[in-house]
Amino acid sequence: MHYEWDFSVVWQFRGALLSGLLTTLWLTLLSAFFGLVGGVALALCLTNRVATIRIPATLAVELIRAIPLPVALVYLYYVGPTLAGITLPSFTTSVLVFSVNFAAFAADVFRGSIAAIPRSHIDAAAALGMSRLMVLRRVVFAEAIRRSFPALNALLVSLLKLTSLAALINTPELVHVSGLIVSERPRVFEVYTAMAALYLAVIVPIVYLLRRLERSRWFALEPIGN
Amino acid sequence: MNSSTNGRQARVGMGIAILALLLSIFALGAAWTTVHSSQEFQPASQGSLKYILNRGEIRAAVVPIPPLVSIDPNTKEVSGYAVDLLNAIASQAKLRVTYSVADWGNMGTELTSGRSDVICSGVFLTVDRAKEFAFSMPYSYWGIVAVVRKEGGLVSNKADLYKPGLRVAALVGEAGLDFAKHTLQKAIVMPMSGSDLTQPMSEVLAGRADVAFGDLATCKRFVAEHSEVQLLFEGNPLNVFSAGFMLRQGDEAFRQFLDIGLQQLNLSGEMERLEAKYEPQKSWLSTPRPWQASTGR
Numbered sequence: 431m432h433y434e435w436d437f438s439v440v441w442q443f444r445g446a447l448l449s450g451l452l453t454t455l456w457l458t459l460l461s462a463f464f465g466l467v468g469g470v471a472l473a474l475c476l477t478n479r480v481a482t483i484r485i486p487a488t489l490a491v492e493l494i495r496a497i498p499l500p501v502a503l504v505y506l507y508y509v510g511p512t513l514a515g516i517t518l519p520s521f522t523t524s525v526l527v528f529s530v531n532f533a534a535f536a537a538d539v540f541r542g543s544i545a546a547i548p549r550s551h552i553d554a555a556a557a558l559g560m561s562r563l564m565v566l567r568r569v570v571f572a573e574a575i576r577r578s579f580p581a582l583n584a585l586l587v588s589l590l591k592l593t594s595l596a597a598l599i600n601t602p603e604l605v606h607v608s609g610l611i612v613s614e615r616p617r618v619f620e621v622y623t624a625m626a627a628l629y630l631a632v633i634v635p636i637v638y639l640l641r642r643l644e645r646s647r648w649f650a651l652e653p654i655g656n
Numbered sequence: 657m658n659s660s661t662n663g664r665q666a667r668v669g670m671g672i673a674i675l676a677l678l679l680s681i682f683a684l685g686a687a688w689t690t691v692h693s694s695q696e697f698q699p700a701s702q703g704s705l706k707y708i709l710n711r712g713e714i715r716a717a718v719v720p721i722p723p724l725v726s727i728d729p730n731t732k733e734v735s736g737y738a739v740d741l742l743n744a745i746a747s748q749a750k751l752r753v754t755y756s757v758a759d760w761g762n763m764g765t766e767l768t769s770g771r772s773d774v775i776c777s778g779v780f781l782t783v784d785r786a787k788e789f790a791f792s793m794p795y796s797y798w799g800i801v802a803v804v805r806k807e808g809g810l811v812s813n814k815a816d817l818y819k820p821g822l823r824v825a826a827l828v829g830e831a832g833l834d835f836a837k838h839t840l841q842k843a844i845v846m847p848m849s850g851s852d853l854t855q856p857m858s859e860v861l862a863g864r865a866d867v868a869f870g871d872l873a874t875c876k877r878f879v880a881e882h883s884e885v886q887l888l889f890e891g892n893p894l895n896v897f898s899a900g901f902m903l904r905q906g907d908e909a910f911r912q913f914l915d916i917g918l919q920q921l922n923l924s925g926e927m928e929r930l931e932a933k934y935e936p937q938k939s940w941l942s943t944p945r946p947w948q949a950s951t952g953r
Contacts, residue, residue, distance in 0.1 A: 432807075433861065433884060443729045445730045446729035504765070507769075508765045508768075508769040509769065511770050511771060512768070512769050512770060517770075598762070599762070600757045600758060600759070600762075602757075607729055610727050611729045612852055613720035613722070613727070613853070614720070614722065614726060614728070614729060615881060616874075616877055616878045617882075618852065618854060618858045619858075619861075
């Protein structure tokens with residue numbers, strides 16, 4: 431099928447595309463940060479032996495995981511004002527929804543990692559005279575973070591791509607901005623090619639860096655010197 | 657020993673959970689304060705006008721459809737014929753207008769959720785839409801035309817549209833789709849669910865559809881960008897629809913406010929001046945002035 435490519439539209443709106451990309455990255459960063467904090471808190475609740483803490487946390491995680499992101503975004507953005515009078519801006523809504531979603535999945539990853547820590551490690555630390563808090567910090571957290579790191583990396587890259595859903599509620603991220611460009615100059619193939627290239631230009635280095643970090647001495651599971 | 661360990665773990669877990677909750681509440685509160693310091697919440701079910709007058713502000717959601725509404729992707733500046741009309745009406749009442757971006761899929765929800773008071777775009781007045789929303793008086797009339805490939809196209813005149821198996825692309829919710837469904841019984845109608853008005857035309861470009869329907873202005877812009885396709889029925893549209901401001905159903909006072917504003921702009925000749933500014937080639941048919949209508953213009 432014959433088609434004449436014309437990438438002048440990409441150059442014409444380069445500022446808008448970069449601004450969309452920055453919004454995408456900022457959205458990812460904020461959501462990952464709040465998601466990680468929430469994920470750790472939820473994981474501690476999930477692994478808690480006290481049922482009144484564990485059961486609500488489990489229910490919350492399952493509920494959040496069951497709700498598709500587009501539904502959560504649209505619901506909070508549009509139904510929120512009607513039901514509760516909460517009128518959040520689109521960016522805040524997006525950060526909130528992505529953070530909560532990330533927290534639920536991260537919590538499950540953390541929970542699995544905490545469960546995988548051999549009991550002997552905790553006992554050994556206790557035998558060395560470490561306080562409970564010290565065991566939690568130096569053994570449980572340290573090991574859980576190392577064990578979780580590869581899965582969290584995958585979640586982070588997935589989050590970066592999922593932020594494109596924020597376009598549904600008009601958050602000015604890359605996909606939304608691309609839509610605006612197409613409405614001004616209808617060269618869909620060129621604009622979407624540029625969008626794909628920008629995503630690749632960001633995601634590929636991030637994946638590479640995270641892989642390097644996985645193997646670094648800070649995050650490698652094997653102790654240094656082994 | 658075990659019970660004391662459990663108790664301590666529980667306290668640490670609770671402490672972190674409470675900290676996360678406080679952080680979230682703080683973030684929500686900050687956002688809430690930001691939003692509500694600038695606007696008063698308005699229940700969707702009540703009339704807009706008294707809230708608008710109290711706020712001194714009309715909250716309009718815009719969906720880009722040049723030349724009625726354009727959003728500069730670089731500066732995010734909103735302009736266009738419909739925007740100028742709304743600004744002119746608002747300035748007469750000493751109101752300001754704030755614009756937020758919506759799309760064809762969620763513009764109705766912008767109204768029903770109470771986020772916006774009016775949809776300022778080229779929204780066609782259709783019976784289906786009228787079941788859910790109210791409209792101002794029309795400020796422009798738009799022809800529905802077709803886009804086909806220049807080479808190997810199956811359609812060159814209106815009779816060709818009735819060929820069996822013709823693949824017709826049109827956007828869900830748009831007038832072109834209604835026309836295709838109701839008129840072209842033998843065609844394979846391909847409803848597009850996106851919010852990009854040029855999506856059906858891209859289907860023709862990609863070879864998945866034989867013909868795409870759309871409004872004249874959008875089709876003209878697409879054809880101007882793509883030499884592989886051409887416009888059909890420009891001088892003799894398949895159908896004509898009127899466009900106006902879309903409002904919540906039952907929002908009578910605000911509708912009357914807009915209607916009177918539009919009438920004044922029409923009678924004063926301001927509407928005609930703006931039409932000439934944005935579309936010298938007249939992709940749409942303008943609203944006739946009363947004395948012109950009576951003389952058969």
